[in-house]
Amino acid sequence: MNGQARGTAEMAAAMTLAGTIGWFVVVCGRPVLEVVFWRCLFGAGTLLAVCAAMGVLRNHLTRRVLLLSVLGGVAIVLNWLLLFGAYARTSISIATAVYNTQPFILVCLGALFLGERHTLDRFAWLALAFGGLLLIVQVGPGMGMPGHAYLIGVAMAFAAALCWAIAALVTKRLAGTPPHLIALIQVCVGVLMLAPFTDFSHPSAQLSTWGLLVVLGVVHTGLVYVLMYDAIHRLPTHLQGALSFLYPVVAIAVDVLAFGRRFEPGQMLGAGAILVAVAGMNGQGVWRRARKALSPARDA
Template sequence: MQKQEGFRGNLEMIASMTIAGTIGWFVVMSEQSPETAVFWRCLFGATFMLLVCLYKGIFKQVKLNKPSLILLTVGGVALSLNWLFLFKSFSLSSIAIATITYHIEPFILVLLGAIFFKEHISTDKVLWLICAFLGTIFIIVGKQEGGAALTDKDTYLQGVFYAVIAASFYAIAAITAKKLKHIPPHIIVAFQLFIGIFVLLPFTPLGDISAISAVSWSFLVTIGIIHTGLMCLLLYSAIQKIPTALVGALSFIYPVVAVIVDWAAFDTRLTLLQFAGASAILIGAAGVNLNWRITKKKLKENRNELV
């Protein structure tokens, strides 16, 4: 029974990360501004999660106090701004580069934990942080190596910068979620999505709804229901069934799928330096997520040499 549950958890995690890896294509194909895409993602996603919570009777299990409401609101603002800057990054750099750069989030989370919660940063994490930082530099230089025009370079760098901002906001959202362990994740996501609606409302041209084509609507609805609602359900279900280390390992399906989709749909190919940078970021992120150790291994090797 446990094996069967673990197998199901693996499939759910793989499915959720595969869905996440395709979102860039759906955003681009919707032909909507990042503000519009995020607004409708929040609206459709919040509606879906509300129905799920009502169906499961989750609202009856929760009593929200003032501190919880403040954390939920901060998390909702951060989550919506995270999506906004990530979607902006897709069109300015590329889906592949934006998604890979976005995966510096674990390092930002570590730094925020050290600054605000005085959490200890191990030597290993510092080394993985340096690895990812060098990877980000390689990605930036990699575009310049491609010989693009100056305006293209500026746009590309802006896209990379937006991906870093997106990762920073996601880290803030993750920190607030950690402080809300007593609240079911479905409630957290539903509340944050509703906050996102109001954050993006002033920047969304609702008067132009009639100009949105049926095809664009299909992409927006899919982003809200599949890439937000269904993906969250699969992710939370998987987390309950498989070890944390396996969750961390399978999460790297997300950027791999994004790179493949970007190449297949838009013929986007990484330069040698970009590939090296992407590898450094993903290896560094894996090192942090999976607690890979560097220092102890080296100490053992040194001891063996002395013997």
């Protein structure tokens, strides 16, 4: 298997696994803060073993890497808390759709703080995603969900996307740092942040619950990070973006199949608009490459 084929398989596996996170969070039935704490703790153990095996702890852990990774870690942990909290107030599907506005938030932050320039078509996709978000908010919850809780859930999912974009912006400053090390520092930050607020006096008595928490840490954090970051080194950006589209598709499919979730017509339209916008922006690299490939033929 060549490098790109391996990267494609790794990214597809990582995004498919990530799409099932909502099921584990909902089924485990524990408070969100507790879920994120144990995810960070079990994930830290896995990533520590990976980083030690790769020998990156000694050569790359500088003060600058530590400080920036800690800052990104705070944003990542807040992102998980907000997104997992949004599941109960909206649904996995709606929260995931709103959460997938993250690439557009990153575009705006990059323009504001890094002076990045973006094309008009990117802002057109941004407008489409924003329109989808407004439609989701205006349609209302449906399925007997309280309206105020639904709106809070939508706001939490959007805030989670903002936190993710901030973490991504910080990580851009760490070019050349092994991503597994960054991820390790981030989950360690989560353990330290949440330990004072985690109730250790009433642990779950269900072995199945602990199994779900271990999977969230070892598989959805440790393994997914390893697969995703190795794939990033092997794949061009446009393929990374296209494959990342698997995450919301799998998450919505899990919500429909496992929990019988059904969209209201307006919600379906709004979620569809966001996903089409994400697909459109991720597909720009493919179209640019196709135009470049065709241009010599036109000039011949």
